Amino acid sequence: MPLTLDHSYARDLQGLYVPWQGQDWPDPQILLRNDALARTLGLDPDTLDAGLLTGHALPGSARPLAMAYAGHQFGGFSPQLGDGRAILLGEVLDETGARWDIHLKGSGRTPFARGGDGRAVLGPVLREYLISESMAALGVPTTRALAACTTGDRVLRQNGLEPGAVLARVAASHLRVGTFQFFAARGDAQKLRLLADYAIARHDPDLTDTPDCYVQFLHRVAARQAQTVAQWMGLGFVHGVMNTDNTTISGETIDYGPCAFMDRYDPATVFSSIDHQGRYAYGNQPAIIFWNLARLAEALLPLIDADEDRAIARATEVIAQAQDSYRAAWLGVFARKLGLAAPDAALIDGMHQLWLGQGVDFTGFFRALPDALRGDEHALRALFDDAEGLDPWLASYRAAADADTPDRVAAANPLYIPRNHLVEAALNAATDGDMGPFMALLARVQAPFTPIDGAEDYAHPAPRDAPELVTFCGT
Known part of the structure; x- marks a missing residue:
């Protein structure tokens, strides 16, 4: 039909x-x-x-x-x-x-x-x-x-x-923070309310006609975005263009323009050809999402409370709570990646410090952990420029692990991600009329946790001496 x-x-x-x-x-x-x-x-x-x-x-x-x-x-x-x-x-x-x-x-x-x-x-x-x-x-x-x-x-x-x-x-x-900014910028409170009511009915229908529905809506959007960005961080994903018009009300990731997955850990990683100041670098993404959510809060102020000071105070509280929920979500993401039964902030923060300046392959680190826990540290140590600092962290990790930790780590961490050099090669081939490399890469990333015989090259970063890649928004 x-x-x-x-x-x-x-x-x-x-x-x-x-x-x-x-x-x-x-x-x-x-x-x-x-x-x-x-x-x-x-x-x-x-x-x-x-x-x-x-x-x-x-x-x-x-x-x-x-x-x-x-x-x-x-x-x-x-x-x-x-x-x-x-x-x-x-x-x-x-x-x-x-x-x-x-x-x-x-x-x-x-x-x-x-x-x-x-x-x-x-x-x-x-x-x-x-x-x-x-x-x-x-x-x-x-x-x-x-x-x-x-x-x-x-x-x-x-x-x-x-x-x-x-x-x-x-x-x-496709509702965005920028959708709300459109009517807020025009001072049209009636249409702003109409938009907010539509968004609530579509994404948070249990809030419809409830007291404080607009401040609760802000809380829901902030919680969704905090969780999504925490998941980005756990994958080494860099969105590249976190403008408010690319920040959804649903919490969905949208507009994959100058985006890429980070190979070697560096909080300053940027892939966009136009982000010359590193505003949307990997390590800046949490701060940027709360900056964007603050802009949504500003747009919603007339709906939150007729008294502007009270509205600002209530919206500020929501954003502060969302920052706390982000930290909890981020710790939860990395606890699962480490196979821990509960988050260990000192261990997780220490891991990020351990990576600094070491050229560690972000995805490969987690895939090497199960063998390291079982006693074979060779692949894990090979990821570091200088593995000397690894020993105290690894000792703490072993103390926090149990017999099932290696299996949980393997189940939680992808083997195949869209590695930048593979993506570029596939796109170049497709532009020249050969879809084979693209289809092979698509098949791998659609089953990211399942090892495939003969697909070892899909699990490794580009060689160290490969040129750095930049991406474009497509316009």
Whole structure:
């Protein structure tokens, strides 16, 4: 049966979007389609053709629109951003009644394009497909890739003309901190309340019509984001562009542009070609998420309390509590990675100190721990430039471990992540028409904990003398 879309965003949030059609493409073709994801959403994959997945030819139930939002980008506020090269087709309800957005990225210029060409190219589309599916397999809240399509045109980017592409992605919603900033910046308290009520109904329905629902909503969003960023930190993931318009209300990771997984531990790690000051470096991500949440709190102040001083005090308390919950979540993440029954702050903090300046492969460290606990320390010691400082920490770790710790460590830590050098090689090959390396890497990261014979190269970082890689936002 044909795809049927619902449109709660369009119905309930007038003034927060522009109705808009995707661009006509010369030859839209499906390159990858996530049929397993489609089925979990209750969709028939055969109804998802290239016309729909690129915005080229839509079913009658579609009411495509470009969403408006504001945002702080690298600390500077823009009162109007929005979907400059994307459209929301609508929403589907899965068999549990959960609502999911279907959103197309790279579908052409919209009124929010701000001088951009509205297009996407194959490399960044495949990067988002690969890394979002990796994050899903790793249990991190994330948007999901439904399809990657080529458009049949060529798009000018920093490396010359590249194949045009569109990413179809799915999210619990595309509401962002910047969505709330849009109405707050305009002083429109009525529409701000309308937006907040919509967000609560969609993500926290138990708060609907309850006392203090807006401050409790802020608390929920902060708790979700604290947990998500703690999970990023536990994987060595660097988002690269943590603007407020890329910080979701749902807690999902969104907009995989200049992102990458850190190989060798360094809190200053940056991959983005435009983050010259390291604002969004690996080690800065916790502070940035609370900065972003403080901007959400500012937007919600008129709803939290009519008395501004009381509203500020209550919002400040929520952010402070979220910082405490982040610390607890972060300790919990690393306790699980170490196979501990309970967090040991001294051991976990000491581990991070131990890594500094040692060139330790972040993912490889945890994969080497089970053998070290069983008495074979060779692989663990080989990760360090100077392993002398390892001994006292390892002694403390052994004292905290039990007989089942090695098995818990192996179960909690991925063997395969999207290693930067493998990602770049796969994307370059795909751009040249060879999808083989990409498909092999995708298969590995979709089963990150399962060793595969002959896949040893997927578990190792790039050689030390390999050039450092930078990533681009794709525009």
